[in-house]
Amino acid sequence: MKNYIEEHSNAMLNLIEELVNIDSGTYDKDGVDKVGNVLIEEYMKLDFHIDRYSEKMYGDNLVIRHKDAVEPEILIIAHLDTVFSKGTAIKRPFRQENNYAYGPGIIDMKSSHVCTLFALKALIACNSKGYKNIELILNTDEEIGSVCSRRLIEKVARTKKFALIMEPTFSGAVVTARKGGGKYHLKIKGKSAHAGIEPDQGISAIEELGHKILKLHRLTNYSKGISVNVGLVSGGTSINTIAPYAEASIDVRVETMEQATFIEDEIKRICSKSDVPGTHLELSGTITRPPMIPNSASKSLFSLVQQVAKELGFDLSAEKRGGKSDGNLTAAMGIATVDGLGPVGGKAHTEDEYLYIPSLMERTLLLAKIIDRLSRE
Known part of the structure; x- marks a missing residue:
């Protein structure tokens, strides 16, 4: 898996550039749907099936699972919308400087979409059946509180044991509690x-x-x-x-x-x-x-994530954040939830928003290994 991800690092950055250069503020339905369409095309190449839930005001919410998936236990949530207004991508397009890449929405959370996609590609390439054990929700209104997608998230989550939330990390730690x-x-x-x-x-x-x-x-x-x-x-x-x-x-x-x-x-x-x-x-x-308060199941899931990180050669800690995410919803349902699994970056929602590029490969491998481990154990 590590070799596969490293060999495709350029392809990952190229896709991030494509996504970042599309405006997708929450109220820009056309832009959000355009980002969704790019990802739909990528997932269809891997024989994933897409259910599209149309919205009039916001982008269409997407539920994605492999055609051979049967009662998948893992839910992955990543949002398509950003906070930036239409025209921002033209003014501040994707750019790369050494180990950093910049652009509107690059860390919150377009890089997370690429991380998720290539983690699944790595599982498929390495003959892990984990890709059949996941269902994804790509929602379109997270930045304003998931006002329309909340019902869909809760509906899909009811049958899941685990929820992996692809919000970015700013410190390197994953998130186990939120206000x-x-x-x-x-x-x-x-x-x-x-x-x-x-x-x-x-x-x-x-x-x-x-x-x-x-x-x-x-x-x-x-x-x-x-x-x-x-x-x-x-x-x-x-x-x-x-x-x-x-x-x-x-x-x-x-x-x-x-x-x-x-x-x-x-x-x-x-x-x-x-x-x-x-x-x-x-x-x-x-x-x-509701507040994201870790229960025993979430604590056990974090222990597994921490163990996987250690096997990959790095220490992983947990943190509590004041900001809210869709992990609040799954945690409140009693589902084992770990958030902040996306790449490392910073300055989200600002003109200086950035991705730390080396973390992209590291977090993609971490996600692939977590899915593989959960699917085997």
Whole structure:
């Protein structure tokens, strides 16, 4: 397997370049589907069958398994979407400098798709039956919380023993625990009035929002792992008009489901009544991902992954991340889950996003060996 992967290192980088140079922001359906179509073609060459789940707003979700697969036990999840807007790939196309490669979405997570594909190719080339023991989900809305693909993920995952999540690693460690959380949106209606002529006739939605921001931020408790952040705000019509409307987007992170329930109740309570008389509030949103808390099955799976890494000549540790992923969903279902199995890189979601190229081959071999081991044992 190692020889096969090393011999195909250039082909791997070439495919990464092709994928990186396609814009695939979550809301760019055409671009996301184009990335999906490239991968569909690759998997079809290997006799994998593709089920396509059409979406109107987002790219089509894909479920992939070999034509000879019978009740596969391993689920692999990798997302097709990125955070970058249309036109970014033209401005910042794939480029390589020594051991590093750069480009929008290269580490989160287009390199992971190539890692996954070539791990399966290596299994096939080396006559391991592991490629028949996997089912893949390539989803298209992970960057906004898997709002549409969550149901599909949970449906496919019900029959699986193991979930391997191909999010990248930034430290070299795999991920065995993550915070959970959700997103909320608050809309406020007030009443406009001229700020100079009749300010007393207006009702400021922005003033109301100010009260709510202070109360929402007071829910943050870093010592307990709880954070509530009003990250986006807008409102008003002009500087000399009492603001007739305002809105805010709220991000929530928690470590336990008990915290999630508490925080959701508190947000609803805070937004249930006005501080500024005459304003009207409308709250939407919910907890979208439960916390990823390792159970005994996930701990055993990590031990196996760690053992495989040691046999390959390197030490592998586990870490907890504040960011959420689709691993939160499978872990909450009680499925043995290990996340962060993708290549090593950094600066995700920024102009400097990069892949550490030597890790591409190392993580591809690691994934192939994990699949092989799980399929034999």
